[in-house]
Each structure stands twice: as structure tokens, then as C-alpha cells.
Amino acid sequence: MEDKYKSLLGEIKNPESGKSLAEEARILSVQQKETDLYVKYKRDGISPTQKREIETQILNVLAPYFSSEKISITTVSETSQDIYKNINPGNISPVNAAPKSPVANAEIKVGHGTSAGKKPVPNVKKVIAVASGKGGVGKSTFTVNLALALKNKGFKVGIIDADIYGPSVPMLLGKRDSKPKVNDQRKILPIESNGLQFISFGLFIEENDPVIWRGPMLGGVLNQFLFDVDWSGCDYLILDLPPGTGDIQLSMVQNTVVDGAIIISTPQDVALLDAKKGLQMFKKVNVPIIGMVENMSSFICDGCGKSHQIFGHAGVANAVRELETDFLGSIPLEIDLRLGSDRGEPYMNNPQFKDRPVWKAFEDVSNKVHDYFYGEKKAGFFSKIFK
Numbered sequence: 001m002e003d004k005y006k007s008l009l010g011e012i013k014n015p016e017s018g019k020s021l022a023e024e025a026r027i028l029s030v031q032q033k034e035t036d037l038y039v040k041y042k043r044d045g046i047s048p049t050q051k052r053e054i055e056t057q058i059l060n061v062l063a064p065y066f067s068s069e070k071i072s073i074t075t076v077s078e079t080s081q082d083i084y085k086n087i088n089p090g091n092i093s094p095v096n097a098a099p100k101s102p103v104a105n106a107e108i109k110v111g112h113g114t115s116a117g118k119k120p121v122p123n124v125k126k127v128i129a130v131a132s133g134k135g136g137v138g139k140s141t142f143t144v145n146l147a148l149a150l151k152n153k154g155f156k157v158g159i160i161d162a163d164i165y166g167p168s169v170p171m172l173l174g175k176r177d178s179k180p181k182v183n184d185q186r187k188i189l190p191i192e193s194n195g196l197q198f199i200s201f202g203l204f205i206e207e208n209d210p211v212i213w214r215g216p217m218l219g220g221v222l223n224q225f226l227f228d229v230d231w232s233g234c235d236y237l238i239l240d241l242p243p244g245t246g247d248i249q250l251s252m253v254q255n256t257v258v259d260g261a262i263i264i265s266t267p268q269d270v271a272l273l274d275a276k277k278g279l280q281m282f283k284k285v286n287v288p289i290i291g292m293v294e295n296m297s298s299f300i301c302d303g304c305g306k307s308h309q310i311f312g313h314a315g316v317a318n319a320v321r322e323l324e325t326d327f328l329g330s331i332p333l334e335i336d337l338r339l340g341s342d343r344g345e346p347y348m349n350n351p352q353f354k355d356r357p358v359w360k361a362f363e364d365v366s367n368k369v370h371d372y373f374y375g376e377k378k379a380g381f382f383s384k385i386f387k
Contacts, residue, residue, distance in 0.1 A: 005062065006030040009039065012057045015050045028076065036070050036119075037062065043075035045283065051075065066095040072119070072227075074220070123232040124158070126373055129261040129287065131241045131278050132247065138295045139264045140168045140340050142153040142331065144196075144241040144268070148348035149366035151195045151279075158190060159198040160225045161240040162252070167202030174344025178203055187230040194349045199225050222251055249278075253285040260290040260372060265316050275316075279323055290372050291326035292316050293365060297335050326372075329365045330380055336357045 009030065010022025021027050022042060028040040039058060055073050062071055066167060121127055131145070132139045140163070147157045161169035170176045173193040181189045181205055191195035201221060239258075241249055252258065262284045265275035265283055273294070280287055294316035320327040337358055340347045353359045 004199075005032075005039075005065070007043075008061050009058060011056060012061065014046070015053050016046060021054075030356070032315065035066075036072065037066050038074070040073045040074045040076060043077045058385060067100045067119070070235060074223070098153050098365045118253075118255060118257050119227070119238060121226050121231060124234045126235065126236045127237050127253065127257065128258045128290070128369070129239045129241055129249075129258050129282070132243050132259055132264045132275060133280070137243075137266050137275075138331075139243070139266050140172060140240050141337070142264055142293065142295055143238055144169060144172045144346050145239050145348040145362050146336075146366060146369070147175050147196050148193055148346055149362040150236055150370065152363075153366065153370070155370075156233050157196055158195060158231050158234045158237045160222075160229075160237065160239045161200030161202065162222055162225070162239050164221060165242065169198055169199045169200045169240060171197060171344060172341050172346060177253040177343070178200075183230065185282060186228075188224075188228055188276070190229055190231070194346055197231070199229050206246050215357065223255055226252075226256055239341060242289075249281065250285075253282070260288045260289050260369075262369070263292045263325075264295050266296045266318075267291065267316060270297055274322060276319065279325065289325045293328045294319050294330040309350065314357075326368070329361055331361045331365070332357050350368070 006027055007022075009027050010020055012021050013019065014021060014024060014026070015375045018026065022043075028042060029038070030040075039062075039076045044336060046054065058073060059068050082240045140161070143159060147159050159169055165219045169190075170178065173191075173196065175191050175193045175198075178191045178193075180191060180199065182187055188199065191203065199213045239252065241252070245288045261279075263275050263282075274346055279289060279292070315331070317327050317348040334347075334356065336350075336353065336356075337347045340350065347353060347358060349364050383387075
């Protein structure tokens with residue numbers, strides 16, 4: 001049947017040249033996986049408007065066989081040299097690459113991913129987005145240590161570093177020089193570190209290479225990280241999103257079933273202002289809000305042992321009442337938390353810190369996150385008594 005679908009799609013005309021997609025050898029693959037169909041075609045020389053026209057025709061041609069939410073369309077642009085050279089220095093064409101063994105290096109394809117509907121990430125129980133309204137609030141450090149706190153409870157946890165412009169998870173997990181491989185099923189194998197699995201754009205480029213990307217390509221890479229990476233058996237997959245409410249966030253919520261979002265902010269007003277915008281964005285696109293976390297809530301002096309509110313006090317705890325969401329907890333600052341991040345030795349992987357406030361804070365947040373999904377649900381009158 002796949003050959004039949006490919007033949008039908010090959011008859012679609014390229015609006016630019018007037019030739020069929022088959023004549024131009026643009027249909028790269030058509031794969032059916034259970035009730036879903038995955039279509040990949042070459043986008044070179046096709047404008048955004050023409051791309052939309054072609055993909056509308058694809059959906060129409062396949063309509064008698066698949067509902068639109070079961071069709072995923074991905075494009076590949078071999079001639080996007082301004083960015084492709086940064087991620088494929090050997091100039092190896094991903095289109096013509098032969099099936100590879102698990103020792104082969106994985107490649108990111110320069111493409112523009114689209115989906116006709118939200119899809120769950122295969123073999124993952126819960127997908128959690130970690131977001132902030134602005135940068136510099138410690139979101140990636142929080143993500144890594146939350147993941148480790150959940151791992152410490154016995155869960156299998158994965159991380160997607162979705163900050164294309166500033167990927168930091170490889171550094172935080174001590175894997176800056178690692179390169180992902182692919183298996184025989186052409187699935188990218190995530191890197192393992194400290195009992196976690198993760199994938200990051202930082203693994204595909206040199207650290208000092210700038211990334212000059214436009215919005216649609218960001219979504220294409222995130223789509224590949226979600227659906228082309230082997231996340232088999234993950235209890236939790238945590239998405240470390242870039243700050244703000246831009247293309248990455250929108251691509252994710254349009255294409256992916258996200259089970260809940262956590263919003264990170266520091267206590268001061270300027271950070272809270274942007275965090276509120278991020279929270280409202282998730283509400284508008286119907287992504288459940290697990291709650292908010294106040295990061296860098298205080299600094300614990302290693303000399304005097306006192307707690308100092310450098311960025312203000314209880315800003316997030318007060319904001320959750322206005323925003324009608326839950327307060328998940330406060331994470332204080334500690335020198336060892338910062339040092340561990342810089343060294344690639346995450347705090348929550350070091351048992352010697354178990355009795356410290358930062359460790360207990362991450363444990364408390366991880367308990368609340370797990371209870372959000374699997375805790376006992378009380379309803380009606382009794383929920384008010386036991387709240």
C-alpha cells in the first residue's frame with residue numbers, strides 16, 4: 001500500500017515548475033506505521049506559499065485513506081547551505097544515506113516539519129514542558145535536577161533540550177563532546193548520563209558555532225527530537241524549552257500531546273511579568289499547567305548559613321493565587337548547585353547533599369509533579385475537606 005500512496009502523491013504538481021513530484025523525484029519516503037502515515041519530500045526551490053499548496057494537495061489525495069490527524073509531513077532541504085553546513089560538516093546527504101548500524105553518527109535534517117494534528121510521543125508515559133517567560137532564571141538547571149529527582153525515585157526519565165540557540169544540557173550533564181548514534185530502525189539513540197537520557201542540538205554542532213535559523217526550521221528539529229529519537233520506556237520526558245512564547249513553543253503544542261507544563265520564575269517582578277505571559281500561552285492552547293516554581297528564591301550562605309532573599313521574597317507564591325494555579329515550591333541558591341552545573345556534575349546526582357535545603361526542595365517538587373499525574377484524586381465535598 002505504501003507504493004500506492006507514493007504513486008498517488010507523485011502525481012501532484014509542483015506549482016513552481018508545473019512538473020509532477022514524481023518527475024522531480026521529490027517524494028523521498030512514504031511510511032505507514034499502524035494507523036499513521038509519514039510522508040517526506042524534498043522542499044528545495046519551493047516557497048512557503050507553494051509548500052502550503054503542495055501539502056494541502058497531499059492531505060486531499062490521502063483523505064480517502066487516512067484522516068488528517070493521522071498524516072505527518074516532513075520536508076528536507078539539501079540546499080540550505082547557510083545552516084546545513086553547520087550540522088553536517090561532511091556534506092553527507094541525509095536523503096541518500098544507506099541504513100546504518102548503531103555505531104553510525106546521527107544527523108539532523110534541515111527540514112520544515114508539519115503535522116496535521118497532535119500526536120503522543122511513542123513509548124512515553126508523560127511529557128512535561130518546562131518553560132519560562134525570560135532567560136536567566138535557571139530553567140535548564142532546574143530541568144536537569146528535577147529529572148534526576150524523578151530518576152532517584154526509580155523512574156526512567158528523558159530530557160529534550162529544545163533551546164536551539166542556547167543548548168546547555170550537554171554541559172550540565174557532562175557530555176559536551178558526545179555524538180548521538182542511530183540504530184537499524186533509523187532512530188536516533190539519546191545520550192545517557194547520570195542515569196538520564198537526553199538529546200540536544202548542542203550535540204550536533206560545535207559549541208562556538210552560531211545558529212542562524214528561521215522559525216519553521218526550529219519546529220522541524222523539535223519534531224525530529226520528539227518522534228525520531230528512541231524514547232522507549234520513558235516514564236517522563238521533560239522538554240527544556242527556550243524562554244518566551246515563540247516558534248518552538250507553538251510548534252510543540254501544535255504537533256505534540258503535552259501532559260503538563262511547569263513555569264519557572266525568580267521572585268522579582270520583572271521575571272514574574274514574563275512568566276505570567278508564558279503561563280497564559282499554555283492555557284490558551286489547552287496545555288494543562290502543573291504549577292509554578294520559584295527558582296533562586298534565596299541564597300544560602302555557606303559561611304553564616306543564613307538565607308538571604310537577593311531577588312525578593314515569595315513573588316511566585318503570591319502570583320499563583322492571581323493566576324489560579326498551584327505553587328510547586330521554592331528552590332534556593334547554593335554554591336554547590338552552581339559548581340555542579342559548571343562541572344557537568346549535577347547536584348541531585350550527589351548523595352552527599354541529601355540533607356541540604358536544595359536537595360529537599362527538588363525532592364518536594366518532584367513529589368508534587370508525580371502526584372499531579374498519579375496521586376489520589378479527591379472530588380466533590382470531600383475535596384474541600386482534605387485539600
